[in-house]
Amino acid sequence: VLTARGWWALFVGVAMLFFGIASHVTALTATGLAITAWVSIEWLLFALRVRQIQRRARALRVVRDRRGPVTALCKGRRYTVEVRVEMDDWRLGQVLATDAVPFAVRHLGGSTRVDGPLGAGEVLSLSYDIECPQAGRARFEGLRIEATDLQGLCAHVTFLRAPVEMRVLPASQASRSGLPLIKKQNALPPPGTHRLRKAGTGTELLELRDYQPGDPPRTIAWKVSARRGKLMTRDFESEVPVRVVLFLDAGMAARSTCLADGVSGDESRGSFRLLDRLIDLAASALAAFSASRDLTGLVVFDEEGYREVRPGRGGAHTARLTRALSDAASLGPRARKADPEALLPVAHALAREVYPDLLRQEVNQTPWWLTWLVGHPGASRHPRGWQAWLDRRKRLLVTIGALLVPAGLTLAGLASFFLDLSDSARAWLLAALAVGIPASAALGWLTFTTALAAGGGRRRLFQARKQVSALLAVLLGLPAGALQRLLEDDDYLSEKLQQLLESHRVPYALPLLGPDGSYLLDGQPKARSLSRAHLRAVAAARDNELHVFLADLLGMEGGLGTVLGSIKVALARHHQVVVICPWPEGLPGPDSPRKPGEGVAGKLEELIHQRLSASFARLRRELSRLGVQALLSTSGEAIPALLEKAARLRASAPGPGGAR
Amino acid sequence: MALWLLGEGYTEWGLVALAPGAAGLIFRWALAPPIVLFLVSAPLAMFSPYRMMRGFGAPAPRAEDLLLAASALLYLVSAYRHYSLARRAMPDDMRRREKPSDPRVKARWAVPGGRGARADRVEGSEVAWMLILVALVSLAAYVITFRIQAEAAPAELRFPEGRFSRNALDRVWRGCLVAWILAGGLAVGHAVLSVFGWLSAGKDEARLYLQDQLWSATRGEQRRIQRWMVWARLRRGGA
Numbered sequence: 012v013l014t015a016r017g018w019w020a021l022f023v024g025v026a027m028l029f030f031g032i033a034s035h036v037t038a039l040t041a042t043g044l045a046i047t048a049w050v051s052i053e054w055l056l057f058a059l060r061v062r063q064i065q066r067r068a069r070a071l072r073v074v075r076d077r078r079g080p081v082t083a084l085c086k087g088r089r090y091t092v093e094v095r096v097e098m099d100d101w102r103l104g105q106v107l108a109t110d111a112v113p114f115a116v117r118h119l120g121g122s123t124r125v126d127g128p129l130g131a132g133e134v135l136s137l138s139y140d141i142e143c144p145q146a147g148r149a150r151f152e153g154l155r156i157e158a159t160d161l162q163g164l165c166a167h168v169t170f171l172r173a174p175v176e177m178r179v180l181p182a183s184q185a186s187r188s189g190l191p192l193i194k195k196q197n198a199l200p201p202p203g204t205h206r207l208r209k210a211g212t213g214t215e216l217l218e219l220r221d222y223q224p225g226d227p228p229r230t231i232a233w234k235v236s237a238r239r240g241k242l243m244t245r246d247f248e249s250e251v252p253v254r255v256v257l258f259l260d261a262g263m264a265a266r267s268t269c270l271a272d273g274v275s276g277d278e279s280r281g282s283f284r285l286l287d288r289l290i291d292l293a294a295s296a297l298a299a300f301s302a303s304r305d306l307t308g309l310v311v312f313d314e315e316g317y318r319e320v321r322p323g324r325g326g327a328h329t330a331r332l333t334r335a336l337s338d339a340a341s342l343g344p345r346a347r348k349a350d351p352e353a354l355l356p357v358a359h360a361l362a363r364e365v366y367p368d369l370l371r372q373e374v375n376q377t378p379w380w381l382t383w384l385v386g387h388p389g390a391s392r393h394p395r396g397w398q399a400w401l402d403r404r405k406r407l408l409v410t411i412g413a414l415l416v417p418a419g420l421t422l423a424g425l426a427s428f429f430l431d432l433s434d435s436a437r438a439w440l441l442a443a444l445a446v447g448i449p450a451s452a453a454l455g456w457l458t459f460t461t462a463l464a465a466g467g468g469r470r471r472l473f474q475a476r477k478q479v480s481a482l483l484a485v486l487l488g489l490p491a492g493a494l495q496r497l498l499e500d501d502d503y504l505s506e507k508l509q510q511l512l513e514s515h516r517v518p519y520a521l522p523l524l525g526p527d528g529s530y531l532l533d534g535q536p537k538a539r540s541l542s543r544a545h546l547r548a549v550a551a552a553r554d555n556e557l558h559v560f561l562a563d564l565l566g567m568e569g570g571l572g573t574v575l576g577s578i579k580v581a582l583a584r585h586h587q588v589v590v591i592c593p594w595p596e597g598l599p600g601p602d603s604p605r606k607p608g609e610g611v612a613g614k615l616e617e618l619i620h621q622r623l624s625a626s627f628a629r630l631r632r633e634l635s636r637l638g639v640q641a642l643l644s645t646s647g648e649a650i651p652a653l654l655e656k657a658a659r660l661r662a663s664a665p666g667p668g669g670a671r
Numbered sequence: 672m673a674l675w676l677l678g679e680g681y682t683e684w685g686l687v688a689l690a691p692g693a694a695g696l697i698f699r700w701a702l703a704p705p706i707v708l709f710l711v712s713a714p715l716a717m718f719s720p721y722r723m724m725r726g727f728g729a730p731a732p733r734a735e736d737l738l739l740a741a742s743a744l745l746y747l748v749s750a751y752r753h754y755s756l757a758r759r760a761m762p763d764d765m766r767r768r769e770k771p772s773d774p775r776v777k778a779r780w781a782v783p784g785g786r787g788a789r790a791d792r793v794e795g796s797e798v799a800w801m802l803i804l805v806a807l808v809s810l811a812a813y814v815i816t817f818r819i820q821a822e823a824a825p826a827e828l829r830f831p832e833g834r835f836s837r838n839a840l841d842r843v844w845r846g847c848l849v850a851w852i853l854a855g856g857l858a859v860g861h862a863v864l865s866v867f868g869w870l871s872a873g874k875d876e877a878r879l880y881l882q883d884q885l886w887s888a889t890r891g892e893q894r895r896i897q898r899w900m901v902w903a904r905l906r907r908g909g910a
Binding site: 015016019020022023025026027028029030031032033034035036037038039040041042043044045046047048049051052054055058059062063065066105107126157159161162163164166368369373374375376378381385388389390391392481482484485486491492494495496498499500501 | 701702704705708709711712715733735736737739740741743744747748751752754755759760761797805808809811812813815816817819820838842845846849853856860863864865867868871873875876878879880882883885886887890893894896897898900901902905
């Protein structure tokens, strides 16, 4: 709690006090005692006050746009965040409150910090503007409170947790592009319907046929019957609604950052996700189809399964779909076998900032000697080099080298006196023992000290791991004993760390390769999920539907056959299918020429470009055989192509795949 | 304080102490108060007429001594308050100085460093309270000082005549007494804060404490169990 100023003042006070006593000078003793007493009283009162911050302070937050307070944000719009910090009864000398701006929003202007005294009747207010660059969820964690007394002798930093989570809804771009959202010709059916050349109850004539007993009298074409001399019946077309189902890929590859920041080290590039682009496309398609009153459904799929919103129309349904898109955008990557040591620094930084009171030694302690004697974890699937190997086995090595081997050799030496050995053999044995025992002990201790010297980083990492594990066990409500399991089980810790970071909406990047070099984001499970979801949609379809795949099929080479199978089934049932694949931002298109890359990052980009271009060429070839259009998210033609498909469906024109 | 030194005959020291004090105020130098106090206390400790004296009683109370204690405390408090107002109220958060342990943490939590804010207002009541408190603390310190100076080492502790002077032994005794009082005060303060902390602890804090106690008590056993389980799972194929 004491600052440098406080320590200096205390040092001066105590020094004057003892010098005064030693030299028997009343003025000096009294001055030293007065300064010491002042600093002590300040410290005690300050410590009592700051412990009340969590209980007595409140943060009230209002997010508003030009029209007033809002409960959900919208991508691309500007909002004003207003925060008031209040405190009952107790008064803190001087407080600096800093609002933690969520990762999902961009700070545009205004100060996120405010300072002044805080207490009964004294309120700190701040206001700043934000913008939401991507859909998802924005989590306002609360405010960092830095408190100090009036003289700055004591200071304390804590975090006033007042979490507020708001959805960031995706914004549609279709209306801005000037695309036709309503019917232009009277020959077209009303919005939201299309004609099916099948007998039904529509208004357009399909055909005339002979009367059959049981036909309703109102369908009899009397004039034609009179001309032909026999009863004729009119058959009308069936007018059915246009149904569109969007299949949104929320798989791990799409959720992960594109062009991983671990390679380029560029955070701004690393923050781009394919999922964000897909969400934008889905929102635009949703807006376009909703405007033309088409029934629109959504299927969000990933490796673990799929979630479905059946096709519908209306404002409430559109809002439901938009919320589902926002929820999908807020998903973080998950890979159980990912190395937790890649996530631990981010989680520890988050914990230190948001939960400093739960990392105090009083409630979350790590004995200092523990890391010197015990290495963690005992077993791991992740190879971490010789330092980690030594660190894990340091206690075993020193026990064997400095205790067991010397003890065994000593016993062997003693036993030699009871055995029938020649004098020379006994002398040689004893000489060997005289050298071997100290050598073994020295080797054991040398290994131990080497492990300690080389494992400084690992000891610090273990301390962070212990603190974060204890925090995880409490925050996630894990059972008793989970703390030690988190310390020993890398997979368990990795899973819980990802859960923590995702719940706090902290972006993080996962390693793409597993410990055995295997690609962690394998596309096979995702392809199976997509195929199952698609077949289910085909089975539940009533009329011809438009199925839009917003999926990263480029990274799904292994599972492409499964997806093509379900597409064939859909085409056989006269549905139309469009595939839109996301393409990394900043990377030239597959047909664009690209300059050779420089450096490691450039070479890597070049390799990625080559791989993705080849994947897209293969995908386009496979799909064109089926008459299915494959588009890229960056081509700018994705939404117009979707609308054209829907218009074709509406007008019952035959599609390229032979479907109507 | 300078006037007091001049009045006591330490003319040079009084002038020397003035210089860093004035410079500290002008240049807002945080180390100025300790230096000034050191320069004030140095002549008192070095040239005290009582320093080499063998055997004497408690000195007579003087208003000048009380004045010096009050003025030194007032100077320290007001100099630091001035520094808070004029330059920075908040010390740097030590966590901000740490180098991020991982590039992924860069530009994320706890990294952007912030300079302390300025305290931009002083209320009239604050000055009045400060003067009252300084006077009270100084007076209390002065009274306690006389009580301490009246203390003498117990007769049982006296060494044979000639080894240590009675004066020196009394001073050591007083020093020990003050050290014990300070340590006791520290312990009491810590105990008060601990009790107060537990009384105001939240649910998560209490759960964390209990969990930590359980972990501390059964750490070894749990570690062995968990290691075997992880080892067995990895050996099976690590599903």
